[in-house]
Amino acid sequence: MSLQTLRPMPFESGDGAGTATMKDVARLAGVSTATVSRTLIKPELVSTRTRERVLKAVAEAGYTPNSLARNLRKMQTRSIIVVVQDITNPFYPEILRGAEQTAQAFGYTVLMGNTDNDPVRERAYLELVQSRRADGMILLTGRLPAQEKSSMAVERERLPPLVFACEHLPDLGLPTVRIDNAEAARTAMRHLFELGHERIAHIAGPLNRIISVDRLAGYCDALTERGLPSEPALIADGDFTFNSGVEAARRLLALADRPTAIFAANDESAIGAIQAIKSQGLSVPGDISVIGFDDILFAAATDPALTTVAQPRQEIGRRAMAIMLDLLDGKSPPVGDVILPVELVTRRSTGPRPPA
Amino acid sequence: MSLQTLRPMPFESGDGAGTATMKDVARLAGVSTATVSRTLIKPELVSTRTRERVLKAVAEAGYTPNSLARNLRKMQTRSIIVVVQDITNPFYPEILRGAEQTAQAFGYTVLMGNTDNDPVRERAYLELVQSRRADGMILLTGRLPAQEKSSMAVERERLPPLVFACEHLPDLGLPTVRIDNAEAARTAMRHLFELGHERIAHIAGPLNRIISVDRLAGYCDALTERGLPSEPALIADGDFTFNSGVEAARRLLALADRPTAIFAANDESAIGAIQAIKSQGLSVPGDISVIGFDDILFAAATDPALTTVAQPRQEIGRRAMAIMLDLLDGKSPPVGDVILPVELVTRRSTGPRPPA
DNA sequence: CTGTTAGCGCCTTCAC
DNA sequence: GTGAAGGCGCTAACAG
Numbered sequence: 001m002s003l004q005t006l007r008p009m010p011f012e013s014g015d016g017a018g019t020a021t022m023k024d025v026a027r028l029a030g031v032s033t034a035t036v037s038r039t040l041i042k043p044e045l046v047s048t049r050t051r052e053r054v055l056k057a058v059a060e061a062g063y064t065p066n067s068l069a070r071n072l073r074k075m076q077t078r079s080i081i082v083v084v085q086d087i088t089n090p091f092y093p094e095i096l097r098g099a100e101q102t103a104q105a106f107g108y109t110v111l112m113g114n115t116d117n118d119p120v121r122e123r124a125y126l127e128l129v130q131s132r133r134a135d136g137m138i139l140l141t142g143r144l145p146a147q148e149k150s151s152m153a154v155e156r157e158r159l160p161p162l163v164f165a166c167e168h169l170p171d172l173g174l175p176t177v178r179i180d181n182a183e184a185a186r187t188a189m190r191h192l193f194e195l196g197h198e199r200i201a202h203i204a205g206p207l208n209r210i211i212s213v214d215r216l217a218g219y220c221d222a223l224t225e226r227g228l229p230s231e232p233a234l235i236a237d238g239d240f241t242f243n244s245g246v247e248a249a250r251r252l253l254a255l256a257d258r259p260t261a262i263f264a265a266n267d268e269s270a271i272g273a274i275q276a277i278k279s280q281g282l283s284v285p286g287d288i289s290v291i292g293f294d295d296i297l298f299a300a301a302t303d304p305a306l307t308t309v310a311q312p313r314q315e316i317g318r319r320a321m322a323i324m325l326d327l328l329d330g331k332s333p334p335v336g337d338v339i340l341p342v343e344l345v346t347r348r349s350t351g352p353r354p355p356a
Numbered sequence: 357m358s359l360q361t362l363r364p365m366p367f368e369s370g371d372g373a374g375t376a377t378m379k380d381v382a383r384l385a386g387v388s389t390a391t392v393s394r395t396l397i398k399p400e401l402v403s404t405r406t407r408e409r410v411l412k413a414v415a416e417a418g419y420t421p422n423s424l425a426r427n428l429r430k431m432q433t434r435s436i437i438v439v440v441q442d443i444t445n446p447f448y449p450e451i452l453r454g455a456e457q458t459a460q461a462f463g464y465t466v467l468m469g470n471t472d473n474d475p476v477r478e479r480a481y482l483e484l485v486q487s488r489r490a491d492g493m494i495l496l497t498g499r500l501p502a503q504e505k506s507s508m509a510v511e512r513e514r515l516p517p518l519v520f521a522c523e524h525l526p527d528l529g530l531p532t533v534r535i536d537n538a539e540a541a542r543t544a545m546r547h548l549f550e551l552g553h554e555r556i557a558h559i560a561g562p563l564n565r566i567i568s569v570d571r572l573a574g575y576c577d578a579l580t581e582r583g584l585p586s587e588p589a590l591i592a593d594g595d596f597t598f599n600s601g602v603e604a605a606r607r608l609l610a611l612a613d614r615p616t617a618i619f620a621a622n623d624e625s626a627i628g629a630i631q632a633i634k635s636q637g638l639s640v641p642g643d644i645s646v647i648g649f650d651d652i653l654f655a656a657a658t659d660p661a662l663t664t665v666a667q668p669r670q671e672i673g674r675r676a677m678a679i680m681l682d683l684l685d686g687k688s689p690p691v692g693d694v695i696l697p698v699e700l701v702t703r704r705s706t707g708p709r710p711p712a
Numbered sequence: 713c714t715g716t717t718a719g720c721g722c723c724t725t726c727a728c
Numbered sequence: 729g730t731g732a733a734g735g736c737g738c739t740a741a742c743a744g
Contacts, residue, residue: 021721032731037723047729067487068433069721072424072736079467079489087449087456090653097443100470104477109484111435112468114456121460128465131423133435242657271657278659297446298654301598301627303634377737388715393739403713425737428720 020061029057040065080324081134083113083125085141090296091266091313092140095165098317099138106325108135115141129160136160136324142167142209161327165320166311167211168337175333177320177340181211184309184342185218186225188263188291191307191344193226196353197261197289201234203248203273205265212240215265215293234259238269245272253280260288260353267292267299267308274302274349285351295345304348312340376417385413396421436680437490438673439469439481441497446652447622447669448496451521454673455494462681464491471497485516492516492680498523498565517683521676522667523567524693531689533676533696537567540665540698541574542581544619544647547663547700549582552709553617553645557590559604559629561621568596571621571649590615594625601628609636616644616709623648623655623664630658630705641707651701660704668696 026033031050039046039054046054057063071077082099084092100110111134113125122141129137137160164176192200202219205212220230233255236248245264249272252259264270270292274284284290284304292299295310319340323333382389387406395402395410402410413419427433438455440448456466467490469481478497485493493516520532548556558575561568576586589611592604601620605628608615620626626648630640640646640660648655651666675696679689 023721033722034724034732035730038730041723045729050729064483064486066721067489068424068428068431069736070723072428072720072738073722073724075424075736077424081465087453088653090446093443093449096468097470100443100468104480109437109489110468112452112456112466114453124460127420130420133423133465268657275657275659297444298657301624301631301654301658303631303659379737389738390716390740391714394714397739401713406713422737425720426739428722428736429738429740431720 019066020063021066022063025054025057025061025063028061029053075132076135076328077133078107079109079111079134080136080138080321081111081113081125081128082138083115083122083141085115085117087112087114090268090298091294094313095140095317095320098314099321100317101314102318102321102325108321108325113137126160135328136162138163138165138320138324140165140167142169142211161324163320163324163327163333165316167209170210175323175327176337177316177323178337179311179316179342180339181214182218182221184293184311185215185263186222187342187344188293188309189219189222189226191346191350192261192263192289192291193222195261195289195350198226198228198353199234199257199259200261200263201236201252201259203236203238203245203252203262203264203269205269206239207237212265219263238265240266240269242268242272242275245269246276247272249273249276250280253277253282258288261350262288262290264290264292267294267296267306270306270308270349271298271302274304274306284349287354289350289353291350295343299345300347302349307347307350308345310343310345312342315340375422376419377422378419380417381410381413381419384417385409431488432491432684433489434463435465435467435490436492436494436677437467437469437481437484438494439471439478439497441471441473443468443470446624446654447650450669451496451673451676454670455677456673457670458674458677458681464677464681469493482516491684492518494519494521494676494680496521496523498525498567517680519676519680519683519689521672523565526566531679531683532693533672533679534693535667535672535698536695537570538574538577540649540667541571541619542578543698543700544649544665545575545578545582547702547706548617548619548645548647549578551617551645551706554582554584554709555590555613555615556617556619557592557608557615559592559594559601559608559618559620559625561625562595563593568621575619594621596622596625598624598628598631601625602632603628605629605632606636609633609638614644617706618644618646620646620648623650623652623662626662626664626705627654627658630660630662640705643710645706645709647706651699655701656703658705663703663706664701666699666701668698671696 022033022036026036031054035046035050036054039051043051080103082096103110115121128134162174164174166178168176168178202216204216207213223230236251238244238248262273264273270290274290277284277288282288292306292308295308299306299308319338327333378389378392382392387410391402391406392410395407399407436459438452459466471477484490518530520530522534524532524534558572560572563569579586592607594600594604601624618629620629626646630646633640633644638644648662648664651664655662655664675694683689
């Protein structure tokens with residue numbers, strides 16, 4: 001006899017009677033189900049004697065409350081879906097972890113939504129919350145999963161509790177937790193300026209993402225502030241991947257007047273750039289300094305260890321989840337985006353500008 | 357008036373009437389709720405004309421079925437919880453991704469369980485499924501979340517659908533998807549043998565985990581097969597971290613008769629070892645070859661790129677989930693563990709034994 | 713082909 | 729301090 005014979009019951013206890021329900025406990029304790037419920041939820045409403053009897057019956061029956069029923073009754077699932085483009089990207093897991101930490105602390109769980117950058121799947125996750133499989137949704141994708149963003153006003157009304165993290169949709173006024181990407185880029189640039197660099201290249205991220213645009217803008221602004229020109233030749237396309245870093249660096253190195261420093265829009269492309277530079281027999285930071293962005297785990301393990309701008313990823317996750325829980329609790333979200341501070345992490349991949 | 361005023365309703369549509377229910381649709385279409393339900397679930401049971409009317413009403417009302425109610429009715433959640441020790445570890449996300457892929461294909465979702473190696477939290481996740489928040493549980497932790505494993509027989513009966521991946525509990529006969537760690541270790545060793553190495557060290561993983569023990573056993577077996585002795589001095593403790601790799605390598609390099617190759621129990625410690633070796637002015641693989649285990653994303657991006665034994669992580673996730681879904685479907689799991697093949701990925705960190 | 717009916721297991725007034 | 733009763737929204741018999 002298999003454990004899994006009866007379809008509707010996910011699992012059976014040995015006694016053949018299925019899982020104990022509240023009714024069973026009530027009968028066992030000689031009270032009504034209402035009393036059992038109260039004992040479990042608000043024990044102070046129940047006399048000590050009854051409470052003890054009920055608790056004993058609960059233990060005896062091996063009773064666990066069925067959240068399915070509770071959820072229906074209360075119209076909530078106590079789970080929040082967190083949607084990322086690619087869980088495999090070392091940037092996201094820590095945000096998820098932060099989100100899960102605060103979720104857990106409040107009795108919520110996190111549903112993972114991996115979209116592989118497919119709008120259809122994004123949409124599917126939205127439907128998950130519309131069908132009440134989740135109470136709300138935290139988006140790390142920077143896209144609103146909707147076919148048409150035209151009728152915003154209407155759309156807005158029907159949107160479930162939504163919080164953005166890292167990415168953001170301007171205009172829309174949805175609660176958002178993120179860093180100031182432009183300012184963070186300026187921080188990176190200032191570090192290079194302090195080391196004497198002036199001819200600084202940028203390996204950009206995919207420019208359909210606002211964070212890439214912001215970082216690029218920060219790069220340009222910093223140059224302007226410093227009274228330096230932004231040369232188009234020094235801005236290399238990239239898409240946040242290792243390979244794009246390799247290729248971008250090759251292009252930059254082929255320049256007649258090559259840069260003495262490179263600011264990459266993320267760590268992976270920075271690491272790619274370092275590889276490319278070293279493979280041409282040049283030294284990092286001896287010949288060229290490289291600074292990254294994000295401070296992923298492996299930034300510390302590269303050779304040389306990567307100087308980078310660290311995002312408080314776990315904190316981003318925690319704050320986003322906290323706002324979510326506030327929303328669900330009827331509290332209104334903070335006005336304006338929550339901007340978290342970044343930190344310059346100085347390691348070995350940046351150094352003084354080499355003498356010309 | 358905030359969108360979030362009414363506590364029990366996670367969100368409101370603009371019309372103030374709350375979300376449309378099946379009853380609304382039924383009224384709108386002039387049919388019974390049963391017909392609406394059928395139209396949505398088994399359209400072929402309904403006449404074309406009615407179907408059209410119902411569908412129109414659904415659209416008009418902006419109706420989405422409430423899975424909470426459906427779940428209660430059917431006593432299932434259609435979500436599976438996947439428990440990992442540390443989502444931040446680059447090894448896990450891809451397994452999760454694989455699991456999510458097949459889950460999604462069957463209309464299931466994945467709940468993320470991060471334990472931070474805390475048995476209490478493991479237990480909490482088990483309770484999640486016992487309280488029907490999830491239909492089953494995939495464990496990547498190699499531990500049964502139970503206070504006492506003594507009364508196995510009893511415990512066994514009460515266990516929800518459980519599948520192990522990567523790790524496994526011997527004895528217990530629970531469905532498991534994994535690789536043959538000992539054999540994979542031998543594969544790594546054979547590669548080193550072929551390059552002429554004989555004095556080979558091992559940086560072990562934490563020996564309270566069976567996968568570490570198996571890899572160590574494979575290392576020893578391989579030496580024996582080759583007629584070589586296993587020297588205790590060549591076996592360095594480690595715990596799968598970058599730093600433990602650094603320290604282990606330092607100890608090995610300090611040996612009077614140092615090894616010409618190192619087999620690390622995972623990639624992170626291998627990368628640590630490479631760093632330590634290079635920082636002593638030695639070359640990889642010129643002086644010492646290093647081979648890792650797992651083939652994490654960054655294995656390809658280190659300098660030199662890491663030779664390693666690749667686990668089919670995504671496939672592991674997919675298979676584990678497939679078995680889970682079979683279990684839930686009343687099918688019995690495969691007898692014995694499902695063993696997936698590994699693949700030697702030859703990159704630059706291993707080379708011929710240097711001349712003595 | 714469609715409607716009626718009866719719950720799924722729990723929580724929550726409303727009485728007593 | 730406790731019990732009785734109704735209902736959350738949906739689905740699955742069972743009639744018609």
